[in-house]
Amino acid sequence: MNPFHSPLQLIQHQHNLKGFTLPELLIAATISLGVVSLGGFGLISILSSSQVANAQNERRIELNRSLEFVSAEVREANTIEKDASAATLPSGFTLPADGENVLMLYPDSSSSTPIIYYVASPTDNTWKGPKVVYRWGPQFNDDGTYQNLSTPASWTPEPLIDAIEDTTTVPTCPGADWTANGTVGFGACVNTLGKVAELSHSGVYDKPLQGSGIYKAQTTSIARSTQAATPSFTPPPGSDPTFTVNNGTITIRKQATMNIRVLGSEIACGEEGDPIGTTAAYNLILGTLVNQSSLSTVAPLGVQNNISVAPETDLTVDGASSTGGTCSPNISVSSNNSSNRVLTLRNGDSIPDYTPYGNQLPIATISAGYIDTNNRITIGNNEVIFLFELGSGSPGDASFDMQDLVVLASITPT
Numbered sequence: 135m136n137p138f139h140s141p142l143q144l145i146q147h148q149h150n151l152k153g154f155t156l157p158e159l160l161i162a163a164t165i166s167l168g169v170v171s172l173g174g175f176g177l178i179s180i181l182s183s184s185q186v187a188n189a190q191n192e193r194r195i196e197l198n199r200s201l202e203f204v205s206a207e208v209r210e211a212n213t214i215e216k217d218a219s220a221a222t223l224p225s226g227f228t229l230p231a232d233g234e235n236v237l238m239l240y241p242d243s244s245s246s247t248p249i250i251y252y253v254a255s256p257t258d259n260t261w262k263g264p265k266v267v268y269r270w271g272p273q274f275n276d277d278g279t280y281q282n283l284s285t286p287a288s289w290t291p292e293p294l295i296d297a298i299e300d301t302t303t304v305p306t307c308p309g310a311d312w313t314a315n316g317t318v319g320f321g322a323c324v325n326t327l328g329k330v331a332e333l334s335h336s337g338v339y340d341k342p343l344q345g346s347g348i349y350k351a352q353t354t355s356i357a358r359s360t361q362a363a364t365p366s367f368t369p370p371p372g373s374d375p376t377f378t379v380n381n382g383t384i385t386i387r388k389q390a391t392m393n394i395r396v397l398g399s400e401i402a403c404g405e406e407g408d409p410i411g412t413t414a415a416y417n418l419i420l421g422t423l424v425n426q427s428s429l430s431t432v433a434p435l436g437v438q439n440n441i442s443v444a445p446e447t448d449l450t451v452d453g454a455s456s457t458g459g460t461c462s463p464n465i466s467v468s469s470n471n472s473s474n475r476v477l478t479l480r481n482g483d484s485i486p487d488y489t490p491y492g493n494q495l496p497i498a499t500i501s502a503g504y505i506d507t508n509n510r511i512t513i514g515n516n517e518v519i520f521l522f523e524l525g526s527g528s529p530g531d532a533s534f535d536m537q538d539l540v541v542l543a544s545i546t547p548t
Contacts, residue, residue, distance in 0.1 A: 190349055193297075193339040197351040200267065200295040201333050204237065204251060205355035207271075211239035213328045214357055215248060218315045223250075226286050227270055230254040236316035237331065239271075239357075242528050247286040253298060253320045264300035264338070266293050267320050279532065299336040299348055308332060318350070329357045358487055376516055376547045377449075382469035382478050384449040384518060386545055392449070393544040395437035396429050398500035401525055401538040403461035405492030410463065411456040412524060412539055417468075419448040426452075431539060443545070451476075453539040455524035465524050477521040477536060483511045485521070491533040497521065500540050517544045 154162075208214065215221045215238035224247045229235055233254035240248050249271030256266045268291045272280040282288045298319045305321030307314050312332075315322045323332040334352045341347045377386045386392075394416055401410045414429040414436065429436030443449075453476070454466040467475045477486065485505060490496045498505045504519065506512045511519060522539035 189339045189341065190347070193337050193349040194351065196295060197335040197337050197349060198353075201335055201351055201353045203294065204333055205353050207239060207249065208237075208331050208333075208355040208357055210241070211249070211357045212242045212245065213240045214238070214322075214324050214331050215240070216313045216324045216326065216328050218250075218322070218324075221248075224248065224286060226289065233268075234316055236267075236320055237322045237333075241272075241280065241283060242531075245283075251294070251320075251322075253316060256293075256296060261293050261296040262338075263297070265298040265319055266296045267298055267335075268292065269294050295335070295337070297338045299338055301336070305332070305334050331355055331357075377518075377545055379478055379480065379518070382450065382471070382476055384478075384543070384545070386443050386445065386447045386449060388445050388547045390443045390545050390547045392441040392443050392546075393437070393439045394429065394441070394451075395542055396431055396435040397504075397519075397540040397542055398435070398495065398537070399431040399539045400490070400494040400500065401455060402492060402494060407461065407492075410461060410525070413452075413454045413456070414539055414541060415452045416541075416543070417448075417450045417452065418443060419450070420444055420446065429541070442548075449543065449545075451520045451541050451543070453520075453522040453524055453541075455538065463525050465527075467522065467524065469520055474527065475523045479511045479519045479521065481511055481513050481515055481517070485509050485511065486536050488535040488537075489532075490535045490537060491525075494535065494537065497535075497537045497540070500537055504542065513542070514544065516546055517542060519543075 218235045218238045221235070221238055223229060223235070226247070227250060229252060233252050235250060235252045237251040238248040239251075249269070251267060251269050253265050253267050256263050270289055270291045272283045272286075272289060275281050299317075301317050301319050303318045304314045305316065305318050305323055307323035309325075311326045312323045313326075315324065318334055318336045320336075321334045323334075324330070332352065332354045334350065336348055336350045338346050339349055376388050376390055377384050379385075396414055399412045399414075401412060402408065403410055412431045414431050415426055416429065418425045418441075427438065429438070450468055450470045452466065452468045455463045465475075469476045469478055479485070485497050485501070487509070488497075498509060501511075501519065504511060504513050513519060520539075520541040520543070521536045522541075523534055523536045524538040526534040528534060
């Protein structure tokens with residue numbers, strides 16, 4: 135076999151090894167480019183959707199955190215200004231020229247200077263526009279209590295959240311008797327009693343390759359109860375109740391038998407201080423005749439049963455604190471003339487949500503058996519519970535807890 139090829143054989147071999155033509159290469163390159171472009175477009179779309187979702191999630195967290203902060207302060211407030219835009223602003227507060235007053239909270243019944251939430255343009259480049267929510271009010275201690283509540287002159291505006299939508303659309307309120315404040319960017323609908331606020335936010339967030347988007351959040355908050363029950367009870371037409379209630383005075387309209395007892399008494403000098411002594415008594419008033427009888431507030435707790443009561447007799451209950459340790463409150467109150475310190479509750483009324491001072495027992499524990507899981511009074515329609523505050527006189531104080539003395543009266547017609 136000849137190991138050498140002839141020139142003719144070499145030419146024939148090279149002819150058999152020809153590659154792709156130029157048109158074929160162009161077609162292949164076009165197809166490859168199309169496939170790569172489609173894959174790249176899909177990848178960009180996935181990344182863009184992921185970035186938008188992340189931006190929405192971050193905005194949702196920021197808006198909800200802001201609303202929770204405002205809502206928590208509403209829950210600690212005594213009342214809410216119904217129409218913030220028409221309210222008189224305190225002397226130490228200046229609303230910016232482009233600012234809008236949205237929410238005004240009064241921390242306690244004795245407060246004349248409200249905490250103010252308003253919306254305005256950012257004052258510098260630190261905060262993003264178009265609008266920023268600001269808070270003007272006292273600072274907080276480490277335990278969450280107010281630091282300088284009594285000195286409004288030391289309050290300064292602080293930004294709460296930025297990138298709030300700039301719009302003139304007012305928030306939609308739950309009913310016609312609610313008042314709308316602000317806009318949907320930052321709005322507050324307040325009910326006619328100044329106790330419930332529906333809060334809303336509308337914030338701007340960046341959408342990659344798509345400009346910007348709007349995310350909305352909303353919550354409802356209720357100011358704390360300072361008067362948990364209606365101060366008076368008038369019977370409906372056609373009914374014949376055993377008694378009526380008028381500002382802490384129980385008028386027994388029929389011949390009846392009354393049982394009255396002390397459910398508990400908890401008051402101390404300071405959070406860990408010595409107990410403060412208390413006394414309790416009830417008064418049966420028929421015309422000018424007054425019959426007063428004491429009830430023990432220490433174990434065994436006072437109870438009196440089968441007390442005969444004549445028609446048109448008024449019942450009132452008294453409570454008093456004496457001394458304990460270095461404290462000497464010496465406060466005496468009666469259910470018929472101390473509405474800030476005594477609550478008269480009937481079946482279905484809500485108990486106030488005050489936190490018990492120090493390590494004292496809450497109202498629900500002292501009144502166990504007469505409170506349901508929703509913190510509502512569950513007693514007979516012929517019964518009344520009295521809650522006393524015998525220490526602080528201000529609902530904003532930590533020691534104001536309305537459980538210093540709890541008395542139950544049952545009135546059964548005979």
